[in-house]
Amino acid sequence: MNSVTAQSHPRPWQVFAALSVGVVAVFLSLSGLTVALPTVARELDASGAQSTWILLGYMLVTTALILVFGRLADIIGRRPLYLAGLVTFTVATGLCMLAPSAGWLIAARVLQGAGAAAVVTNNTALLTDTFPPHTLGRALGWNATVAAVAQVVGPLIGGAATAALGWRGLFAVVLPVGLVAIAASIWVIPRGPRKAVQREPFDMAGAVLSTVLLTAVVLALTPGVSSLWRLPWACGGASVVLAVVFVVVQIRRTHPLVDVSLFRNRGIALVLAAVLVNAVATYAVTLLVSLYGQAVNGISAVAAGALVMPVAIGTVVAASAAGSLMLRFSSRTLTATGMALNAVGLFGIALMLSPDGGSLAAIAPFLFVLGCGTGLFMTPSTSALMLTAPADRRGIANGLRSTLQNVGYLLSTALALVFATAGLSAAARQAAYGGTLGALGSGEVSRFVDNVRIVGIALALVALAGVAVCLAFPHRKVNATVHTLEPVELLEESA
Incomplete structure (x- = not known):
């Protein structure tokens, strides 16, 4: 493992800043395309299936490689793998910007997803290696906040870039961010000593x-x-x-890709389950609301980005407060509350949808509640997992968390698109992705809106199930002296 102790790095917040730039690039590319998708579909004449794979190709490759890169990071070192991922991601971003066809864009997004996997896998583990225990909780909280903000602000930036420069504008914005991330990471992320774990074979x-x-x-x-x-x-x-x-x-396996022994710890297993459920319940909402606004109300990409901004605001507010709340409440209480807020937001959004478009402003309060739930869930769950995992297994522990989170993103997106367009003709499905569904008549619009409502209610029920998972967490609070979780106490909560 290529890591350093926090004490050997005098300026850990510089490392945090460099890693944050990489996180911003990855999540802008992931979420920013949701509001630009109708424009992409129209200009590249993409079919419904191609439009889906423009989103899912990136997510599938990222998800599939996170476990692989998590294990490789523990073997060959996190810094070199992280930098290789940043370079791959940035090159692929340029290829996306130049894409002349839907097929080209899908292929470039696949390459971009491979680079993103290396970035996502190593980000939190590098922070854990760099920060001392008494500030690690704060660093992880801010790291979760940066990721969440980049993900939920991505649609607004994507919409604005699309309105100003066309859909290629999103990648034109992400490209320099990637370049800055590469330069900053090379400069500040320290090299560390090679350890014996590198002799372990790769599975x-x-x-x-x-x-x-x-x-x-x-x-x-x-x-x-x-x-x-x-x-x-x-x-x-x-x-x-x-x-x-x-x-x-x-x-x-003696040295498996997935350390199955991690699941013997009841706390770790429950956190990972909650991460998966939370991702399934919440991720597709931004995409569905954006498609609804453009396909049913005929709003622009930049308006669609503004429409989902309450999610970003709620996430920032809750994630910023979560660090302080962890001093007073257990991770069980905070994550369960966050999941309950998600359920309330999802039910409200489903009820506010209307075939005639209705008032988009009526959705805003429920989007804000959803954002608060997301922000309140992330920080305590991430901190508990990373501080519970053994130091030489943090790469794979974070890889498992990221993999399950991305599996949730994949399932949420795929299932939402399947059921939101169920019963629509091929032409209507393509029009829904292209933001022109209203031109096909009220029948297709009503069917689409009814489908989206059903998806919203189903996701709300998933979030309610997540509340039950969170309530099963071990009851532990943050140590008010060092402002972090007690890893020894958490480790004792084994099945």
């Missing part, structure tokens, strides 16, 4: 199995795949078989 079988497994899951759920393969159930069946084989292989 190639586990890497291949995990990648194929996640791909099969997404293919089973993705719109357009059934018409291409005509056997979507085969992908689902293959997913089940691959999951069983993967678990068996990991148990038998």
Whole structure:
């Protein structure tokens, strides 16, 4: 593992700043395209399936490689892998900006997702290596805040860039951010001593199995795949078989891709489950509200970005307060409250949707509540996980968290798009992605809005299930003296 102790780095907040720039680049690229998608679909004449893969291609590759890069980081070092990811991501961003066709853009997004995976996997682990315990909780809280803000502000920036420069403007904004991240990271992220863990072999079988497994899951759920393969159930069946084989292989490996022993700690297992549930419940909302505003109300990309801004505001407010709240309340209380707020926001959004467009302003308060729930959930859950994991397994622990979070993003997006466009004709589906559904008549619009309502209610029920998961967390509060979680107490909460 290529790491340093916090005491050997005199300016850890410089490392935080450099890592934050990389986080901003990755999450702007991930979320900024949601409001620009209708413009992309129209200008590149993308089909419904191609429009879906412009989003999911990036997410699938990122998710599939996070586990792989998490393990590699523990073996070869986090700094070199992080820098390689930043360079790959930035080069791919330039290729996205130059894309002449939907196929080119999908391929460039896949490469971009591979770079993003290396960045996401190493970000939190590098912070944990750099900061001393008494400031680590604060650093992780701010890191979660930066990621959340970049993700939820991305639609506004994407909409503004699209309005000013066309859809390529989003990538024109992300490109210099990536370049700055590379320069800053090379300058301030320290090199560390090589450790014995580097002699551990890499689990190639586990890497291949995990990648194929996640791909099969997404293919089973993705719109357009059934018409291409005509056997979507085969992908689902293959997913089940691959999951069983993967678990068996990991148990038998001396140095597995996934350290199964981490799941023997009840606290870690519950946090990871909550991360997955939270991601499924909340991620697709920004995309659905943006599509609703453009397809039903006919608003522009920049207006769609402004429409979802209450999520960003709520996230910033709650995430900023979460660090202080952790001194008074347990992670169980904070995460359960955050998940409950998510459920309230989702139910409210579903109720406010109308086939005639209704008042978009009526959705804003519920989007704000959703943002508060997201911000309140992230910081205590991330801090608890990273401080509970053994130091030489923080890379894979963070990789598991990021993988499950991205699996949740994938499931949320794929399922939301499947059910939101269910029953629509191919032309209506393409019009929904292109923001021109209103031109096809009230029947298609009503069907689309009804579908989106159903998706919103279903996601709210998922969030309620997440409340139950969070309430099962071990009851531990933050140590008010050092402003962080007590790792020893958490480690004792084993099954």
